[in-house]
Amino acid sequence: MSKRVLLGLLLACGLTASALAQEPKTGGVINAVIQPEPPGLMLAMIQNGPTQMVSGNIFEGLLRYSPKLEPQPELAESWSISEDAKTYTFKLRKDVTWHDGKPFTAADVLFSIEMLKQTHARARANLVQVDKIEAPDDYTVVFTLKQPFGPFLGIFEVGSMPMVPKHLYEGTDWKTNPYNNAPVGTGPFMFKEWQKGSFIRLVKNPNYYEKGKPYIDEIYWQIIPDAAARSVAYETGKVDVLPGGSVENFDVPRLSKLKDTCVTGAGWEFFSPLAWLWLNNRQGPLADKRVRQAIMYAIDRDFAKDVIWNGLGKVATGPSASTIKYYTDDVPKYPYDPAKAKALLKEAGYKGEKIRLLLLAYGETWQRWGEAVKQNLMDVGMNIETISTDVAGGNQKIGDWDFDIAFTYLYQYGDPALGVGRNYVSSNIAKGQVFNNAEGYTNPEIDKLFADGAVATPDSKRKEIYDKAQKILVEDVPVAWLLELQFPTITRCKVKNLITTGIGVNDGFKDAWLEK
């Protein structure tokens, strides 16, 4: 079964490659699933996954990112970095207008950033190193940093820093601004209507600055609450695009086999979701490094990939996903080796103390994965008790450090300084919060490496630092890395060029076209 999906992926890759050679055709309507229904579409204030997916086609950022996460021009047509790596100058496109016809200028950029600092937690964190932002003229924006910050060029993606129209938001109460319900952006598609519980309709922006684009006339984002019904909607032809995660994993092989169906795992490189087990380093058997290493040896991660994720994804080698910057696989390896795990447990003097395993309440797949991991650990003699709870309850337990082992997966945002260090540096141990250093790992050397890595120049120096950090972490096993997750996007093959960037469907309709 997994082979078939892989084959599907290969086929899909081949098809996109050949699609590039074809001349895009204009026109047509695409029906896509959006799951779940977004709470709102104002991307500057709401950053849920579904909001990013719909609104990423309405709003735009200064930059886009290729699947390899290289910055590409979007609203900024070019940029330059000063010698000391502290001044970034962006030249904006001069032909951009908002959906209501007003021109887009540097004033909008300055306003958007001021607004995002108040409404967007991740943008605020990303901008910490920024000393000042100036606009010497209408089409130039200059960022001056307090100190060089390596990942700086990685923070301009539409979901991380969407541009907001100053003329519609300045001086208003942002939360109650009527344009939140009918967002106005600069993007290839304009908001048309939203029938709650039914669909969201976007239409082509006829004045889009890239001439000829977008090719599609309209997008209907269909809202279908039941997973099985979403699969059926695809099978019956009601929808043509199933974005990653919108159907259950075990339906993927079946849907992939359907006629005229293309499957791809691409389009998640920027997020690079990495699944791991939090291991509570503070107390009990897990405080012993050897027990944590034993867990890595005991878990059959290839089985999880092939059976639970239907062959999608990749076994993780360490704290960084292989798709983000400065990843190295030159680290200690933990193949599935129950005998070695048993030996390590014995060496550590583990005597069958009860260990609690907290599951992640994200549905079927995670439930099954929990059962498989539990069985793996019990097979090497660990005494595991499963705790199941709802998402909020699980977050609370992790935040209160009331767990021994807990499932999770986190986004990495392309750069270790943005999405990796936060989970291992000791300054990020804070009770009551979830996605920080919840495992309670403290290592002054790691703290220093991540602090240096964020501000080091040039890139080769950063690479050296992060190589070292990854080696130390993999040796210490502060958490048990499981898989780099892949959420397959399933489309009718006539939908071409949908996934061309590192955020996939989130800004993909700009380039997409329909074969007739």
Next chain:
Amino acid sequence: MKQFCTSMLKSPSGVIGLIILLLAISVAVFGPLLFPNSPWRMVQRPFLPPFTLSTVPLGTDALGRDVFAGMIFGARVSLLVGLVSTLAALVVGVPIGAMAGYFGGKVDDALMRFTEFFQTIPSFALAIVLVAILQPSIYSIVASIAVVSWPPVARLVRGEVLSLRTREYVQAAVVTGQSNSWIILREILPNALSPVIVLASLMVATAILLESSLSFLGLGDPNLISWGYMVGAGRTVIRQAWWITVFPGVAILICVLGLNLIGEGLNDALNPRLSREGR
């Protein structure tokens, strides 16, 4: 007692029910001794259809676990939950009903309003809420099933006691100065027992169904395999692998049917007059 046994054995449904229950109980008790492998162990490739390998006669589930082993271990959990939660419900319901019926007046009013408070809430919804709050575990499941199933017992016992307490032999006991608890325990309850036994046999069936429904919704004890859990876990792949849901589903059906047949047989046996005249 002898009369009871013969009339029980005369009712065909009672006999069939008894056979089914005995079978289920022996599977629950001895099965795990014969098949010591944990039902959670991944033994074969996933989605292996039934009747292809003799080692896994009923096929494997989405993780390659033996469906047959799951059925055997599931019997244990399902029956245990059914019996224990029914016992717990009786322990709560019988005294409340007896006191309400015997003392009458304000005690009756207070106890019955309390009972009605539980009866007005849909029982399955209440069970879900209780399990969700208490975190799913075998204890919270038994407790919540008991909490939602004692009110009918209390109402039934109260009705029986109300009619019995006006009988002469009870009044005689009162006159001779027996204590209230003596009268309730020795004079009234033994005579009120037969409808309670019938009800209890049906309650076991309901409890098994409730546990299955909770497990089906993912609110089962994550450390124990049960039939409901198996149906729930296999439901989403029913189009690819029917056997994961069908076998445990049939097991639930047969077991609940057996208990209902026993209830019917008991009813006939304990109400000889009814069975003789009614049929």
